[in-house]
Every structure is written in C-alpha cells, then in structure tokens.
Amino acid sequence: MRLPTLLLILAAIVLAAFFLGRQRALSLARPAGGVRSLHSLPKYYGYYASLGAVVPGIALLLMWAAFSDSLITSRVVASLPEALRNQPEAQLSLTLNDIRNLAAGQMQDESRSAEFAVAADLYNSLRDSSRKVLAGLVIALSFSGFALAWLQLRPQFRARNRVEAVVRFMLVLASLLAIVTTIGILLSVSFEALRFFRQVPVGEFLFGLSWSPQTAIRADQVGSSGAFGAVPLFVGTLLISGIALLVAVPIGLMIAIYLSEYARPRLRRIVKPVLEVLAGIPTVVYGYFAALTVAPIIRLAGQQLGLEVASEAALGAGLVMGIMIIPFVSSLSDDAINAVPQAMRDGSFALGATRSETIKRVVLPAALPGIVGGVLLAASRAIGETMIVVMAAGLSANLSFNPLESVTTVTVQIVTLLVGDQEFDSPKTLAAFALGLMLFIVTLILNVIALQVVRRYREQYE
Amino acid sequence: MLIMDKAQDVVAPPADTVPAAAVPADAQRLASDTVGDVTAKDAVICVRGGNVFYGDTHALINVSLDIGRNEVIALIGPSGCGKSTFLRCLNRMNDTIESARVKGDFRLDGQDMYARDTDVVMLRARVGMVFQKPNPFPKSIYENVAYGARIHGLAANRAELDDIVYGSLERAGLVDEVKDRLDDPGTGLSGGQQQRLCIARTIAVNPEVILMDEPCSALDPIATARIEDLIDELSEKYAIAIVTHSMQQAARVSNRTAYFHLGRIIEVGPTDKIFTNPAHKLTEDYVTGRFG
Incomplete structure (x- = not known):
C-alpha cells in the first residue's frame, strides 16, 4: 500500500x-x-x-x-x-x-x-x-x-481536560521544533568549522590580515597555499553594513517621526505599507540596481571631484543596502513611537512644550528601546545580506576602510567558497563553515542585545 | 427656529429665569441659556459664546463663563456634558484632536486665545493642566519637574533649576516623600504621589491658571484628601478650574460651581448656593442625586 x-x-x-x-x-x-x-x-x-x-x-x-x-x-x-x-x-x-x-x-x-x-x-x-x-x-x-x-x-x-493536555503538548512540541532546528544548524556548522580549525589555527583565522582561500586541489597543481585571515572580510562587512546603517537609521527615523507625529492618519495608512514594499523587493533586484545604476553614478561623481573610485565600490552596495533596510528602521520605530501613550504627549503639550520639544525630549526617549531594537534588526539584516554585495561590491578581499574601494564581505565569501564542485576536506571549503559560524555568533549576539533592550522597553512607562 | 423665536416673543419668560437686572446686560445676553452670574470679579479667563464641534457633534453649545483670579471653580455635570471639553478649550488642548473645531471668544487676561497670532506654547505655559490619569514622564522625579523649566529656559544654571524643582515639589507637598530619591523614575511612585508630581511639574512653569480634569478619579480616598488639601493651598496663588464627578469634592474645594448639562452651562453660582439652593430644576435634580 x-x-x-x-x-x-x-x-x-x-x-x-x-x-x-x-x-x-x-x-x-x-x-x-x-x-x-x-x-x-x-x-x-x-x-x-x-x-x-x-x-x-x-x-x-x-x-x-x-x-x-x-x-x-x-x-x-x-x-x-x-x-x-x-x-x-x-x-x-x-x-x-x-x-x-x-x-x-x-x-x-x-x-x-x-x-x-x-x-x-x-x-x-x-x-x-x-x-x-x-x-x-x-x-x-x-x-x-x-x-x-x-x-x-x-x-x-474528563474529555476536555485530556484533549487540552494533548493540545498543550502539541504546542510545546511546535515551539521546541524551532529551538531544536536552531541548535541543529548551529551544531552542523560547528562540526565543519571544527574540522577547519584543525587545519587552520583559530588565531590565524580571527586575526590574520590576508584572505586568499585558493589552495591547490591536486598535488601537482601550481597554486597558492591559501591564506585564511578573516579580518579583511569582517572589515568589509563592517564597512558596508556601517554605510547601510548610516543611510537607513537617519532616514528611517525621520520617516517614523513624520508618519507617527505629523502625518495625517490617512496618509500614514497609505505610506506605511508602500514603504514596507521596499523590504519585499528581492535582493537580486537591489543588486543590479546597485551595480548598474548606483555604481556608475558614484563613479561619475567621484571623477568630477577628482577621486579614485573603484568600479565596484563599497559605497554603492552600502547605499543600496541602506535603502533596502529603511523599512526595518522606519516601521519598527513607528510602532515604538506609536506605543508611547498619548498621555505622555498631552502632559508635555500642557506644559507649553512645542511639538518638536515633545518629540525630542519625551516621545523619542520613551520609544528609544524600541527604536534600538529596530536598528539592531536592520543591522543583522545588513550583516547577513549577500546578493547586493556579490553583485555590487565584488570579491577582492581588500583590507580597507575606504568606501570608494572594492571590498568583500563574509557572506559573499561563503557563497564563492561553496559554489561549484567542492572537496569537503579542503580548508577552502571548510572555511565557509567557519565564516558561517562567526556570522551566526555575531548576529546571535546582536539579537540577544535587541531582546534585552526590548525587555527593558516594557518597563519604561505604565 | 423662526417660529420658536416668535412664540417666545409672545409668551412670558419662564418663571425660573433670573431677572435681567441681577447680572450685567452683556453677560445676560450672551449667556441666555445659563442661570446665575457667569462673570467673576477680577477675571483671568473670560469665555463668551464658546462652541466646540467634534466632527458633526456639537459638544459645547454657546457657553459663557469667567474664571477669577484666586478662585477655585468646580465644573460638574453628568458624563458627556462637555465639562472636560470646556476645560480643554482653556489651554487649547483641543488642538491635538484633529476633528475638533472651537468657535467663540476665549480670553486670557483680555487676549484672544484663539487669535491667529497667539502662541499656543506661551498660552499653555500660563494655563497649566493636570490630567485624569497621572501621566508622569518616564524620566526621573527631578527631570519630571525640571522639564517645563528647561523647555521655557526658566533657569540660568543648575542651582536655579534645583531651586525651581525643590520649590515646586514643596508646594505640591511631595518634597518630604521624594527628596532622597529624586533620581528614581517618576513612574515608580504611587498613584497619589504621581498625581502630586504632575501638579509639581505644572506649577514649576509658574502658570496663572491650573486646569484639573478629574484629578482624583484614579486615586484612593487618602490620596484624594491630600490633593484636595493641596488645591486649597494652591488657590492662594493660582486660579483653579477643576472638573469633578464627586459633588462632595466640588463642595469641599471650590468657591464657585458651574453645572454642565448636554453641552450647555445650566447654572453658575457660589458653591454653597448651587448645592443648597439651586435655581434651575436640572441642577437641583443633579445635586440631589436624582440622576447623573
């Protein structure tokens, strides 16, 4: 059967x-x-x-x-x-x-x-x-x-009690499933990463300044011996995420303030979902927007100013990524600002505060933890973003803080290391897992911070 | 309406209307709905023909009332009668409600509150407000009181700011309870303390009038008694308008009382007269507990 x-x-x-x-x-x-x-x-x-x-x-x-x-x-x-x-x-x-x-x-x-x-x-x-x-x-x-x-x-x-017990058990099972999956992913990445660290010392991986994962596959092949210093990748990730946050945080925050404090409710009802569409655009589309539209503009502008701009500059990828994560900041900040009770604003207005004073001194401080939560979420999104960087920022692992140079990120290297035919015992392939583990740890830490902040947020007023 | 006007011309005025000679002519004309004397000696706030609309709802209908310096006026009436709406007109808090429209003549010290060139920020600095539910900011006790002084630049340095904060807390009767924990959050205080903190916050900007919108409705009897004592003390320095649902409270704290009913002021008079010898049938029904 x-x-x-x-x-x-x-x-x-x-x-x-x-x-x-x-x-x-x-x-x-x-x-x-x-x-x-x-x-x-x-x-x-x-x-x-x-x-x-x-x-x-x-x-x-x-x-x-x-x-x-x-x-x-x-x-x-x-x-x-x-x-x-x-x-x-x-x-x-x-x-x-x-x-x-x-x-x-x-x-x-x-x-x-x-x-x-x-x-x-x-x-x-x-x-x-x-x-x-x-x-x-x-x-x-x-x-x-x-x-x-x-x-x-x-x-x-007592049929109801028995049925409810079973239902409760199923609910517990469902929540366990998510946790178990997370642990499973962490373990599978960890084991491969451990195999990598058996071949490349942890210290060299964490603090090495040179990244060049090409190793000879066959003994008779002419090739570099490979260098696995991840610092250039983390610097590149930091640089591009930093540019993205520099774009997204001020713009997102201003959008949130406008929407929740100044815009009429009808406008807000229209604009907010439209903004959230930005987060729904496939990142591949952002990728070629960055590579084909933004990058040439930046290069042209740089030439006018007499600057040397790489054709795949970090700036272009960062700017476009910033636009992509605007909705995370704006939407979550808008929610946080809206959650501040009207009584707080009334209290401030009744003391003769202007709208701007009320926003700066009462509303934003009260909403700050929620806003920080949104920013952290946007940050983890930026750190994990791959496609835009693959298409617009290139693959060369330069150790540079110059946004006009080409850099690469952790996620991009993971992709390039795992694309194509692979040997699963060469450090080149295993390095992808070590990078994945590092990325996992970094975003996990960011999420824990965000959760802590949100927890404090609940005690702020009321 | 035309027919009704004509009919009124023909029939004699109702028996319970106060004779025209008892009140000044213009007040009588403008407040023809209201029984009693709407004017006050040395008025700080002067309202004539005030109307408020929320969308299509006519919430406040042609009301006129003065608030004198150093008097406590109680605004009483059943729920939805417009007393809170009236109160919120006096420092333009209705501006924050999008659908609200205010018509009529509202004056503070003779200046039109709703004139185009009136600065609503300055108006609210002069007419403070305490709300129904205590709403301290999620800041420290010190910062709560210092807030108004800071935004209006009342203190040139930290010492002056300290003076304002301590003085306000003292006048609000809160200083002994909080002086050792000024850096604790204001939201950690008890309900009655929070409300006195809000009063301290209001008097820190040195207003002329304090509006209180049912300030004790969220408090227990002991906290209520403390606030009422405080209102007594504050009345020496400020004009106070208090909305209350408790007739005992109105009788205890106020000099004058205005009775609101369905958006109109039915009767205004000295508090003891309103509660012992009301002129209007509706007032009598309300204060004797027949409804409301």
Missing part, C-alpha cells in the same frame, strides 16, 4: 472516530438527563476518540520512517558475501548506494556481479514487505487506539 492511500484511510478512521465518539457521549448522556450531565461538551468526546485513533498510528509511522531504512540496510549487509561485507566503511557505503540504485532500476550495469542483483532483489522485497506490515500495523493501531478511547468514555470522563 502506498503512503497517500494509507494516510487517506487514516483520515477516514479519524473522522469516523470523531462522530462515533460524539455519538457515544450523547447516547451515554441521554439516560442521565441530557448533555448537561456530561463533564465536557460532546465534541470533546469526539476529539478524544479521534486522538486515540490518530496518535498511535502517526507515532508508529514516524518511527518507521526514522528506523526502517537502517534495519533493512543492515539485513542487506548481513546477506552480502564476506568479501563485500568486510570492506572499509566508505567503500561499503558506495556498494550500498549501488545496490539501492540497482533496486530502484536506475542503473543497468551488466558488469556488476550477480551478488549485486541478489542484494538488490532482497532490498526490494524487504522494502515491499516492510510497507505492507507498516500499513497493516498502522491501521490496526488506529483501530485499537480508537477502541481503547471509546471504552473509556463515561458521562463523568
């Missing part, structure tokens, strides 16, 4: 269980004096019966998905002849891959020995029977789960 069919059958059982459970509750209630004699509303008895049917079946399905392949594989390995079975780990996994491909009919290789065909047949038959057993078990479990739930139903049975 195929999986979709199985799921459909399961759904039908669950639906039936709901109605049967509810019906059961109603018929139990009738002699005792109607629905009021039940502990919970009838639908909760239905939900409980449904949960009884679905939970064991789904649990089995998930376990099966997790473990069945390794079980089958170990059976197949056990059936292999001595010579194949005692291969080294890497060879064995290649052999197994071949067997799987053969089993799936993706490989017609007559040169393979008969042992492979036998193993492939075994693999197929094991998988077929595993599926059949699974379908039978799931349906049986669903029925018995439903039967157990059904037998528990009594007028005084």
